[in-house]
Amino acid sequence: MPHPPRLRPGDPLPPGPPRAGRDLLLETTDRGLYCAAGDFYIDPWMPVDRAVITHAHGDHAHAGSARYLCSREGERVLATRLGPGAPIESVEYGKEVSIGGVRVSLHPAGHILGSAQVRVEHRGEVWVVSGDYKTEPDPTCTPFEVVRCHTFVTESTFGLPIYRWSPQREVFADIAAWWRANRDAGRASILFAYALGKAQRVLAGVLGAESGEIFTHGAVERLNRDYRRGGVELPPTGYAGSEPRGRDWAGTLIVAPPSAAGSPWLRKFAPFSTAFASGWMRIRGARRRRSLDRGFPLSDHVDWPSLLATIDATGAERVLVTHGYREPVVRWLLERGLEAHAVASRWEGEPEGEPAGEEEAHEGTSAGGALDAEEGE
Amino acid sequence: MKRFARLFAQLDETTRTNEKIDAMARYFVEADPADAAWAVHFLAGGRPKRLIGARRLAEWAMAEADVPEWLFEESYHAVGDLAEAISLLLPDVSEGSDRPLREWIEERLLALSGASEETQRAAMLAAWRELGGVERFVWNKLITGGFRVGVSTQLVVRALAKATGVEEGVVAHRLTGAWEPTADSFRALSAADVADADISRPYPFFLAYPLEDDLETLGSAADWQVEWKWDGIRAQLVRRRGQTFLWTRGEELVTDRYPEIAEAAALLPDGTVLDGELMPWRDGAPLPFAQLQRRIGRRTLGAKMLAEVPVVLVVYDVLEIGGVDLRSEPMAARRARLEQLLSASPLRARFIVSPLVTGEGWEPVRTAWSSARDRAAEGLMLKRRDAAYGVGRRRGPWWKWKVQPYTADAVMVYAQAGHGRRASLNTDYTFAVWDDGKLVPFAKAYSGLTDDEIRRLDAWIRRNTLEKFGPVRSVKPEQVFELAFEGIQPSPRHKSGIAVRFPRILRWRTDKKPEDADSIDTLRSLMAER
Incomplete structure (x- = not known):
């Protein structure tokens, strides 16, 4: 039986073979x-x-x-x-x-x-x-x-x-404005974002609009390394865990996985404002039941x-x-x-x-x- | 509207009291007085009447968003809030208008009242096409009568005081009663002149916090005035210039509903304000609250009802005598004036001076507390003898010490998703007790679990659903909860034959098996104890 011609991803497809009586491909x-x-x-x-x-x-x-x-x-x-x-x-x-x-x-x-x-x-x-x-x-x-x-x-x-997502530049502008307002009020900004993917996207999104130093949770920092090695440009970040005790965190941005919300790990950053970058934040109740200050709908x-x-x-x-x-x-x-x-x-x-x-x-x-x-x- | 929506967003986004006050104060300074007046009205809990039914709103929104009904329902379930679901489903607005809040309310919202359905629909569509984002949400909330912000009247008062420089107590007083949201009223809030033209105006109620610590932490018993905490309707009676005004704590004017009180009030000297509890009372003793409920809400009160459920005012406090505000005087002094004021016998038939619990030290207080239920009281009130009559709820001068609730272990049998911040989590539960080998539902409860417990329980419910009836799920009868409730009465309307008052969850008894739950007989015996 002759091999069918190779189809390239963008090509228009011929109709698929009749399916009756055949097994599914997957x-x-x-x-x-x-x-x-x-x-x-x-x-x-x-x-x-x-x-x-x-x-x-x-x-x-x-x-x-x-x-x-x-x-x-x-x-x-x-x-x-x-x-x-x-x-x-x-x-x-x-x-x-x-x-x-x-x-x-x-x-x-x-x-x-x-x-x-x-x-x-x-x-x-x-x-x-x-x-x-x-x-x-x-x-x-x-x-x-x-x-x-x-x-x-x-x-x-x-x-x-x-x-329905808002244009991401608006969301990033909101994040930058929230960070700036927190800095002006002498607070740290704690942004929860899934450690793989969302955290790096948010970091890249605030590049050029930083209001201070950026620190990350260990789970995020490990993956930042992989992203940078893969050629993705991220702003400089420090591992929050290696900072000296009693440090003043006012004005910094801390990026952490959502599981860190409400954990004792956060205490040292006080006073702070919390936010979550996630598509779920499109819904008001989803933000409120987590007792977050802000929700940024970014998916x-x-x-x-x-x-x-x-x-x-x-x-x-x-x-x-x-x-x-x-x-x-x-x-x-x-x-x-x-x-x-x-x-x-x-x-x-x-x-x-x-x-x-x-x-x-x-x-x-x-x-x-x-x-x-x-x-x- | 944009500015008000921004204020709403700011209040919604913070749990910090000071930030809320600052945000409101900034708004009150910047906004036009006519807008600010409406803002005060809504922030302090004022709500427009619901003008358009949910069904109609949903239909118009479906058509406008081009979404079929089933998908609208799915979306509504995911959001848990109609006003929000509609504002998320409608198409985005590219260029919104920015008309003032006053115009939106007075010319657009209030104009919907009594308008034809077609006019209402056209007005709603026009609003939806003009308002974007948070403004549309706020508008929908106002339309559905569900506008709520996480601020108390007390916070609004503090913000107004901050914005106007007028003392908090004065602002609170000026806001109390039948305050009209107009530019003039708003300006009057900040007027330097304290003399008050409104004779009907009550004082802000002073409220107590629940006592959580031991009595001993309050210091010497001699410093405290102890009274029974009655289960009636807290009210303030205002007698000025020959007129009587009876206000409830919800700032509802109810003078007409208690003619016997109004009649007796005519015997009070002008310029008198009393704080007390409306209680159904016969032959020198209180009747159950259910009796008072029979009277509440009746438009006309027949002679029979008045005879069967006579009402008195159990008077806790006197706030004004001879037109002079006494609130800054100590409790002990106000009490002495109260006893003197109500010593005349014709008054005492309708105005009963709240009886005191007396004795040496805390022991008699404890004894009284444990017998409170026998006296049909909810517990005790403890008030510092040297304390002024404050505004709102403050820790320290007044405490309420409620009797221990009834408790029972029950099995969860149904669960249902909540609304608002609890949407898409199962947070409304129905509980059952055993009756001859079967579980009979007897109470619903919504509160008492931590957020973490709610999430864990939600996950369990999803995995252990037996059947779904719309939003309600029946679940495997496996989880046991300790419930608390305040009262228990026979009820032919309930399948279980009993009705409980204020049921709530005390704790999740993961240590108990369903067969360890209580039986209906146990509950019946609680009823018998009364």
């Missing part, structure tokens, strides 16, 4: 999304022989598998997350590899450094697994790229029309309009929706004549309201330990 199993034709898993949550990883957040990258494949850009952070000696291979974005005869390539997802969509092609049928993604530009990672496909497996963390996931626009741009005939507000997104797509299904994720039963993407649903579950609470956002 299926959900109790270990995660599985490709039987190539015998590999995408983001498995249990140890497997061969794992293709979209990105290094704890709910996507689990330790213990025999072989990992990720993007070249994401190799360093994945190694930091999985621990020393993890068997990781990496590949450049867009470069195709063959796994068990199935064509696999990784494409930028714009979520965090090294985040990838996984394109899987077999016998003329193309699937793309988005992992987590955003389409807004972000100086800390390669921008999202639309990949045409027959079946698109998309996340839906913020899959409701109430989630590394697509908002509702971008989610729908992306689905449209992929040209997919079938959409599988995972992780977040699956049911509303599926229903919306069905009502517009698309084939759509909800796909079970690891957190079955949980993702109602916030916990889908929130630290409490995942706290301490990743190999990185309790402070790596950034999963999902």
Whole structure:
């Protein structure tokens, strides 16, 4: 049988082969999304022989598998997350590899450094697994790229029309103004941001608008190092833990993971103002119930309009929706004549309201330990 | 409106009292008096009547946002607040207007009252297209009658005092009663002239904090005046220039609802203000609060009701005699004046001087406290004999010492998501006790757990849901909680046959199994004790 012509990601797709009576190219199993034709898993949550990883957040990258494949850009952070000696291979974005005869390539997802969509092609049928993604530009990672496909497996963390992001320059301007006002009032500014990705994006976002020195929590500082080695420009930061006792923190910005909120670690920075940079901060109640002073709605996931626009741009005939507000997104797509299904994720039963993407649903579950609470956002 | 919305955001974003006061004071200085008057009104808890039903608002918003009903519902559930859900769903506004708050309220909001549905719809759409971000949220909150900011009237008073340089007590007094939100009223708040034209105006109520420490921490018992804490309606009676005004603590004028009090008040000398508790009272003893509830809310009071549930004012304090403000005098002196004032027998039928708990040292106080329930009192009030009558709630001069609540161990059987800051967390719980091998629900409680416990319990609820009925979930009957409540009465309206007053969670009894929970018989025996 002649091999079908190689399709390139931007190419218009011929209609997919008839599906009746055929197995799905990817299926959900109790270990995660599985490709039987190539015998590999995408983001498995249990140890497997061969794992293709979209990105290094704890709910996507689990330790213990025999072989990992990720993007070249994401190799360093994945190694930091999985621990020393993890068997990781990496590949450049867009470069195709063959796994068990199935064509696999990784494409930028714009979520965090090294985040990838996984394109899987077999016998003329193309699937793309988005992992987590955003389409807004972000100086800390390669921008999202639309990949045409027959079946698109998309996340839906913020899959409701109430989630519409303001332009990020406005959010960064608000953060800078909050920091400045705190400095003028003789206070430290404590900004909670998921340690991997959001923290670095926020740091890059305040570059050039600093009101003082910046310090970070250990969980953030470790990853800053990986980002800088990967060529991402961040403002100078110091590790808060190595500062002398009794130091005056007034006017500084301290970036810490959300799990540090309310912990005794914060005491030494007093007096301070607290804020959280997260898409969840779009909702007033989400901020108020954490007793935060400020909430900056800044997300590394697509908002509702971008989610729908992306689905449209992929040209997919079938959409599988995972992780977040699956049911509303599926229903919306069905009502517009698309084939759509909800796909079970690891957190079955949980993702109602916030916990889908929130630290409490995942706290301490990743190999990185309790402070790596950034999963999902 | 922009300026007021910014003030709202500032107040919403801080928990620090001083920052709130500063933000308000800045606003009062900068804003036009007509706007500031409305701001004072809303900040101090004034609310416009709900003018448009939630259903209609939702429908108009769905159409405007082009969102189907099911998706609107999903969004509303995720947000937990209708006003906020609508403002998030509506399209962004590129260039908003900036009309003054006064105009928005007087010309747009109040004009909605009695307007046709079509006019209301057009007005709402126009507002939504003009207002962006926080302003739209604030507007929706005003429209739905749910506008709330985390400031007390006392904080507003402090901010006004700071902004105007007028003493706090004077500002508080000027704000009390039927204050009208107009530019003139706002200017009058800061007027240097203290002489007061409004004869109806009551004084701000002085309130007590709950006593948490031992009695001994209060020093010598001789320094304290001890009274019963009655479970009625706190009220202030104002008698000036031949007229009577009866105000509740909610600053509602209720003179007409207590004709027997108004009649007796005519016997008081002009320029008298009393602070007390409206109590249903017959044959020299209090009736249960439920009896008073029968009278509350009735438009017309028949002779039968007046005879069955007569009301007295149990008088705690006198704040004014002969038109002179006595609040700065010590408690002991005010008490002496009160006893003298009410010594005339015709007055004593309706005005009962609050009885004191007397004796040497703290022991009689303790004894009285443990017998409070027998006297149908909620506990005791402790007031320093040398203390002035203050404004609002202050620690130190007055304490309330409530009797121990009733308690029972119960099993959680239903859970439901809360609203506002508790949206999308299951925070409203229904509890059941055993009745012949079955669990019968008997109380709902919303408060008493820490934020951390709420989150853990929410996670448990999600994993252990048996069935969902709309927003309500039935859960596995496994979690036991110790509940507290103030009163317990038979109730044919409840499946369990009992109704409890002010139920709340004392603690999560993770050490107990569901079979360890109490039975309905235990609760019935509590009722029998009364």
